[in-house]
Every structure is written in structure tokens, then in C-alpha cells.
Amino acid sequence: MVKKANNIKELAEKLKLSPTTVSRVLNGKSKTFRISSVTSQKVFDGAREYNYSPNRIARGLKLEKTETLGLIIPDIANPYFGSIAKTIEVEAHKRGYSIILGDSLEEVSTEAELLKLLTGRKADGIIIAPAGKKSRHIVEAEQQGIPLVVIDRFLPDTNLPYITTNNYAGALMAMEHLIEMGHRNIACIQGINGISANTDRVQGYCDALRKKGIAINDHYILGNDFGELNGYNQTRKILKMHHPPTAIFALSNLISLGILRALKEEGLKVPDDMSLVSFDEQPYSPFLACPMTTVEQPRNEIGKEAFELLLQIINDKNQENIISKKLMPKLIIRDSVKKFSISN
Amino acid sequence: MVKKANNIKELAEKLKLSPTTVSRVLNGKSKTFRISSVTSQKVFDGAREYNYSPNRIARGLKLEKTETLGLIIPDIANPYFGSIAKTIEVEAHKRGYSIILGDSLEEVSTEAELLKLLTGRKADGIIIAPAGKKSRHIVEAEQQGIPLVVIDRFLPDTNLPYITTNNYAGALMAMEHLIEMGHRNIACIQGINGISANTDRVQGYCDALRKKGIAINDHYILGNDFGELNGYNQTRKILKMHHPPTAIFALSNLISLGILRALKEEGLKVPDDMSLVSFDEQPYSPFLACPMTTVEQPRNEIGKEAFELLLQIINDKNQENIISKKLMPKLIIRDSVKKFSISN
DNA sequence: AAATTTTGCACAAACGATTGCGCCATTCAA
DNA sequence: TTGAATGGCGCAATCGTTTGTGCAAAATTT
Numbered sequence: 237m238v239k240k241a242n243n244i245k246e247l248a249e250k251l252k253l254s255p256t257t258v259s260r261v262l263n264g265k266s267k268t269f270r271i272s273s274v275t276s277q278k279v280f281d282g283a284r285e286y287n288y289s290p291n292r293i294a295r296g297l298k299l300e301k302t303e304t305l306g307l308i309i310p311d312i313a314n315p316y317f318g319s320i321a322k323t324i325e326v327e328a329h330k331r332g333y334s335i336i337l338g339d340s341l342e343e344v345s346t347e348a349e350l351l352k353l354l355t356g357r358k359a360d361g362i363i364i365a366p367a368g369k370k371s372r373h374i375v376e377a378e379q380q381g382i383p384l385v386v387i388d389r390f391l392p393d394t395n396l397p398y399i400t401t402n403n404y405a406g407a408l409m410a411m412e413h414l415i416e417m418g419h420r421n422i423a424c425i426q427g428i429n430g431i432s433a434n435t436d437r438v439q440g441y442c443d444a445l446r447k448k449g450i451a452i453n454d455h456y457i458l459g460n461d462f463g464e465l466n467g468y469n470q471t472r473k474i475l476k477m478h479h480p481p482t483a484i485f486a487l488s489n490l491i492s493l494g495i496l497r498a499l500k501e502e503g504l505k506v507p508d509d510m511s512l513v514s515f516d517e518q519p520y521s522p523f524l525a526c527p528m529t530t531v532e533q534p535r536n537e538i539g540k541e542a543f544e545l546l547l548q549i550i551n552d553k554n555q556e557n558i559i560s561k562k563l564m565p566k567l568i569i570r571d572s573v574k575k576f577s578i579s580n
Numbered sequence: 581m582v583k584k585a586n587n588i589k590e591l592a593e594k595l596k597l598s599p600t601t602v603s604r605v606l607n608g609k610s611k612t613f614r615i616s617s618v619t620s621q622k623v624f625d626g627a628r629e630y631n632y633s634p635n636r637i638a639r640g641l642k643l644e645k646t647e648t649l650g651l652i653i654p655d656i657a658n659p660y661f662g663s664i665a666k667t668i669e670v671e672a673h674k675r676g677y678s679i680i681l682g683d684s685l686e687e688v689s690t691e692a693e694l695l696k697l698l699t700g701r702k703a704d705g706i707i708i709a710p711a712g713k714k715s716r717h718i719v720e721a722e723q724q725g726i727p728l729v730v731i732d733r734f735l736p737d738t739n740l741p742y743i744t745t746n747n748y749a750g751a752l753m754a755m756e757h758l759i760e761m762g763h764r765n766i767a768c769i770q771g772i773n774g775i776s777a778n779t780d781r782v783q784g785y786c787d788a789l790r791k792k793g794i795a796i797n798d799h800y801i802l803g804n805d806f807g808e809l810n811g812y813n814q815t816r817k818i819l820k821m822h823h824p825p826t827a828i829f830a831l832s833n834l835i836s837l838g839i840l841r842a843l844k845e846e847g848l849k850v851p852d853d854m855s856l857v858s859f860d861e862q863p864y865s866p867f868l869a870c871p872m873t874t875v876e877q878p879r880n881e882i883g884k885e886a887f888e889l890l891l892q893i894i895n896d897k898n899q900e901n902i903i904s905k906k907l908m909p910k911l912i913i914r915d916s917v918k919k920f921s922i923s924n
Numbered sequence: 925a926a927a928t929t930t931t932g933c934a935c936a937a938a939c940g941a942t943t944g945c946g947c948c949a950t951t952c953a954a
Numbered sequence: 955t956t957g958a959a960t961g962g963c964g965c966a967a968t969c970g971t972t973t974g975t976g977c978a979a980a981a982t983t984t
Contacts, residue, residue, distance in 0.1 A: 254933070293702050523837060524869065588941060616962065637941090641970065642943090
């Protein structure tokens with residue numbers, strides 16, 4: 237059996253020192269408190285020998301900071317959020333922070349619970365990708381004084397700091413590509429209405445059409461969920477239209493999977509029977525039946541920037557230079573858009 | 581500004597009660613300590629009115645349990661682990677536990693750090709998908725007394741409790757399908773050698789061949805990583821072989837993506853030029869250029885069972901009925917295997 | 925040699941909860 | 955009327971850290 241010191245008092249006794257001294261040495265305050273280097277060394281050696289590591293709970297209680305960050309995500313199984321979570325965890329770990337992960341299941345009520353839990357657990361800060369439009373509970377949490385950064389979407393009517401993709405620009409790129417390829421009748425299957433990420437993308441969709449003098453057909457904008465099923469259902473609707481579009485702009489990776497499922501059921505091919513551009517590049521995008529043209533969001537940057545911003549809010553007294561950002565996405569052109577030489 | 585009680589003492593003062601009483605009421609011990617129902621009600625109302633929620637850090641310190649579970653995963657961006665993490669988080673949340681997430685980046689050293697961190701943070705238990713073959717640090721953590729469950733892989737030479745897929749059975753199914761379809765020369769691109777999940781799958785590969793009296797060609801078993809690049813590199817090797825196989829059995833979702841990339845570069849088609857079966861069903865599997873035949877692991881069950889098992893270890897004194905499990909996977913047959921009528 | 929400064933460390937009080945024990949008031953039994 | 959039993963709640967110690975303050979001993983100055 238290895239020798240073991242379970243707390244600072246035990247270690248102090250074995251070393252014939254006081255807990256005070258041990259604590260100070262281990263926290264790198266030897267100089268400040270004039271602990272002799274021989275004593276310091278004794279403490280370091282002892283800590284290793286007796287395999288002592290401080291109880292972070294007790295430490296957190298006393299210091300009133302836990303070096304813990306909350307991360308609330310609507311769906312951690314979605315690789316888009318998964319990779320954001322990854323970079324946040326990795327960055328946090330580098331800086332000594334741990335992540336408490338909460339999956340809100342896209343439900344505002346669960347999200348509110350998680351928020352309460354995290355404040356009860358005295359997280360030093362929270363990064364949240366909000367589940368819905370309602371944001372009162374988030375604003376309240378922030379007003380209780382907990383540093384908070386919003387990702388993926390921002391919340392209008394609040395001035396919570398955020399890091400998101402420039403969704404408007406992404407939609408613009410995608411649509412300009414479709415239009416250049418000769419498409420005029422383009423449907424847009426959207427996600428949750430009223431969420432900034434969605435609104436901005438739809439805005440980009442509309443503005444791109446407007447710029448080119450193409451009339452906006454309201455029936456072409458449909459759907460209300462970022463999930464696969466919505467993509468499937470809306471596509472079925474589209475295929476039954478009088479005057480169906482020649483292309484679909486999908487506002488999420490899951491939506492485009494649903495589109496593919498519906499098209500496949502009807503025996504339709506991309507891009508010959510239907511052109512497609514989707515938000516969210518994925519590792520499999522190049523290997524689909526028809527390699528897909530996508531808008532790639534800068535996931536890693538979102539994670540990094542969000543973490544840095546949160547850290548800044550935690551550490552800085554002057555909240556002057558807290559600056560939200562919309563990061564540029566990238567259009568990856570593949571084969572899922574058919575070239576139309578003649579206008580349809 | 582809302583009225584606010586930041587700790588139990590403040591709340592007690594406002595209610596003209598002692599912290600003792602408040603604590604007992606809020607912990608549902610009114611009966612046991614004969615707190616009158618009128619007092620109890622006063623406490624409940626007060627807690628709501630002053631928006632009091634107990635400091636879980638202080639609570640954790642005193643109670644010596646934090647209702648926090650550690651989850652260590654090699655790559656949270658991989659949807660396979662992502663969905664396991666999701667079910668674990670959701671189940672845990674239902675039972676009042678929070679999850680501290682750690683991404684080991686497939687590195688044993690990072691994994692060891694995370695393990696230390698979690699014990700320092702006094703997690704009540706840990707669920708870990710080990711990154712490598714080395715497991716000393718994991719065993720040590722468990723011997724320090726922290727409840728621990730291993731997922732995805734088990735660690736031979738230890739008797740740590742585990743929940744995994746029955747990888748042997750999964751490989752057997754996949755191979756039997758390939759053989760039934762007439763394939764005799766089947767390559768196997770494997771993941772990290774020496775890891776149980778990999779070893780078992782390779783064992784299934786070999787046994788399936790043996791059963792059918794097919795000689796095992798050592799050159800057909802190659803690779804040493806679960807990542808995309810390994811799939812790509814090994815496929816390039818395979819394509820240069822004297823006597824190339826007619827089918828590849830990929831031991832992970834990422835490996836099969838790498839295979840697809842290599843095949844695509846050479847202008848080869850699945851299944852006409854190469855048949856393919858892969859471990860790990862994915863949402864996109866049906867929509868690939870050739871809809872892929874896959875082995876689906878029971879991710880949700882793995883998550884649930886692992887959590888239940890951990891809870892059992894945490895709560896039960898008698899560790900008699902701690903029982904590890906290998907859960908059955910499912911073969912999903914699509915179009916990526918070509919039918920060979922004539923033997924090749 | 926006395927006074928002062930510096931060195932080197934320890935005492936004890938927090939942090940916010942939980943809990944063994946105790947104490948007073950009331951009710952009941954004798 | 956007294957003693958015992960019960961009802962209803964509070965005191966103070968404790969969990970493992972950190973830290974403001976304090977106090978000897980050694981070193982230095984006068």
C-alpha cells in the first residue's frame with residue numbers, strides 16, 4: 237500500500253509543518269511568504285511521496301471560484317455541436333478549467349434547469365447555445381452575476397455577448413452560387429423560426445434573390461425545425477408542388493439528410509432532378525451519392541473565441557472591450573448543383 | 581431588484597429561524613426532526629421568495645459527495661461517442677447528477693491528467709472510454725476507491741467493470757454476410773492494435789474465415805488507428821497489392837470514410853470495384869454514393885447501462901452483483917457488397 | 925549590548941452547508 | 955402536583971482549504 241495523505245492537515249503533520257505553509261508552497265507563494273527553499277522542497281517532495289492533491293471542493297468553497305465552466309448545448313450528439321464542445325473542452329483544460337456538460341435536448345425548460353444547476357454548482361462562467369427563442373432565464377442568470385457567452389445564435393433584445401457564424405453571409409454565398417448556376421426557383425427549408433441563426437440565413441436567402449431581381453415566392457420558404465424529419469417532410473411537400481423549385485437550400489446538415497431521404501424514396505437524383513446546397517459541412521459530405529456543396533461553419537474558431545471571450549469576462553473588471561463576433565463561413569463547392577443554361 | 585438570500589444563514593435570518601431548521605426542511609427531513617408543518621411551509625415559501633438555492637460546493641464538502649460524474653472520452657466530436665455522452669448526460673441529469681466532460685484526445689497522458697483532475701474534484705464516479713492499451717492509471721484510480729466503469733473497450737488483465745458492444749459477434753455477422761455474398765479475399769482495416777474492441781473484431785474476422793475453411797492472409801489485416809487517415813492509407817496499399825481483395829471490412833466509421841476517399845481518388849466504385857462493410861452505423865450511411873452495409877452498435881444502451889452500473893457501484897455496499905456486459909450489435913444490410921456468383 | 929529589522933513559519937477564522945446533541949415548553953400519565 | 959414523555963427547534967462542531975495577523979528567532983544596525 238502506498239503512503240497517502242488525504243488532506244493538507246495529514247500532509248502537514250507528516251512533514252512537521254503547518255497546513256498554512258503547505259498551502260502556501262503548493263500555491264506558489266513561497267516567495268511572498270518567505271518560506272525557505274529547503275522547506276519548499278520538503279513540501280513538494282512530500283506532496284509527491286504521499287500522493288497528495290488538494291481537495292478542489294474545499295478550495296472552491298474558500299476561494300469562491302471553482303475553475304469550472306458550464307456548457308449547455310441543444311444536442312451533443314450532433315457533430316456540429318460535438319466539435320464545438322471539443323475545442324471548448326480542450327482550451328479549457330489547457331487553462332485549468334473543467335467543463336460541466338449539459339444537453340438541453342432543444343428544450344427551453346431543460347435549459348432553464350441546467351442553468352439553475354450550474355449556478356448552484358458555482359460554475360465560474362457559462363457558454364450556452366440557446367435552445368429556443370425565449371431567453372428570459374438566460375438573461376436572469378447573467379443578471380445574477382454569472383459570466384455568460386452565447387454561441388451559435390445570438391439573442392436579439394438582449395445584449396448578451398455572443399460568438400456565432402456570420403449566417404447572413406453564408407446564406408448569401410450559397411444563394412449566389414445557386415443563382416449563378418442558373419437557378420431561379422429555389423426553395424429554402426429552414427430551422428426554428430425566430431432564432432437568429434435561422435433568421436439571418438433566411439434574410440441572406442431573400443436578399444440574394446432580391447439583388448438579382450428574382451421575386452421571392454413565400455411558398456418556397458418552409459419548415460420550422462433543424463432536424464432530419466423536418467427536411468424529409470418539407471421535401472415531400474415541395475415535390476407535390478404545382479411549380480416545384482429546381483433547387484433546395486437546406487439550413488442545416490440534418491435537414492439535408494432528410495431531403496436526401498425524401499428524394500431517394502421518390503427515386504430522384506441530386507443534382508439532375510434537384511439541386512441542393514446545405515449549411516454545415518460534414519466529414520461525409522464529399523462521399524454522398526452526389527458530393528454536396530455546403531456552407532462550412534468555423535466550428536473550431538467559434539469554440540476558441542467563445543472560450544477566450546468568457547475568460548475575458550471572468551477576469552476583466554472593465555467590461556468595456558467585450559466584443560461579440562460573427563465569424564465568416566466558407567462555401568465548399570462540389571457537385572450537388574446542376575448548371576442551368578436555359579432559364580426555367 | 582429581487583430579494584435574494586445568498587446562503588442558508590441569510591435565509592434563516594429573514595425567516596427568524598436557524599440554519600439547522602432551514603437545512604432540514606429543504607432536505608425533506610421535517611418529519612424526522614419534528615419540524616411543524618407551518619414552519620416547513622414558511623421555509624419553502626421563503627426559499628422561493630428569496631430565490632435561494634443551496635451552495636452545492638459547500639454541500640459537497642460536508643457530505644463528501646458531489647453528485648458529479650466524470651466522463652472521459654477519446655473524441656467527443658465523433659458522433660459515436662457524442663451520442664453515448666448524450667444518453668449518459670440525460671440519464672444522469674434525471675437522477676440529479678452532473679457530468680464533467682473530459683476529452684482525452686486519444687492520448688493516454690491527457691487521460692491520466694483528466695483522471696487526476698476528476699479525483700481532485702471529488703467526482704462520485706467515472707465513466708471512461710480508455711484511449712490506449714496502458715491502463716495502469718485507470719486501475720490506480722479505481723484502487724484509490726473511486727467507482728469506475730469502462731465503456732466501448734474493456735481492459736484485459738484488469739477486472740474493471742465494463743459495458744461494451746459484443747464486437748466479436750458484430751465482426752462475425754459482417755464477415756458471414758461478405759462470405760455468403762461470395763467473397764473469399766477480404767481485407768480488414770483495423771484500429772488501434774491491442775485494444776479489446778479491435779482485438780475482438782479481428783478475432784471475429786479470423787474465426788468467420790476459419791469456419792468457412794478460408795485461409796487467412798496476414799497481408800489482408802492492416803492498419804493501426806481508428807481514424808480517417810488510416811483508412812485512406814491502408815486502402816492505397818491494398819489497391820497496389822498483387823492480388824487485391826474483393827472486399828474490405830472497415831473497423832470504424834472513420835476508417836470507412838478514408839476508404840471511400842482513396843477509392844474515389846482512383847475512380848473506383850463501391851460495390852462494383854470494391855465491396856465494403858463498416859463498423860458503426862451513421863445517419864448518413866444510407867445516403868452515401870453507395871448506401872453502406874454497416875454494423876450498428878447499441879449506443880444508447882451502452883450509455884444507459886454504463887450509467888446504471890456506475891450508480892450501482894456507487895450505492896451498493898456489496899459489490900457482488902456488479903456485472904459487466906457485452907451488448908449485441910446489429911447488421912444493417914444495404915448495397916455496398918457485390919454478389920459474387922463465381923468464385924474469384 | 926541594545927534596538928531594530930528581517931526571516932520563517934503557525935494560529936485561528938473564515939467559506940456555506942449538515943448534523944449529533946441538547947434544551948426549553950408543552951402535554952400526558954400517575 | 956410532580957415526573958416523564960413528547961414536540962419543536964437551536965448550538966456549535968465539522969468537512970478541507972486559504973489567509974490576515976502575529977510571534978518567535980536570527981540577522982543586522984546603532
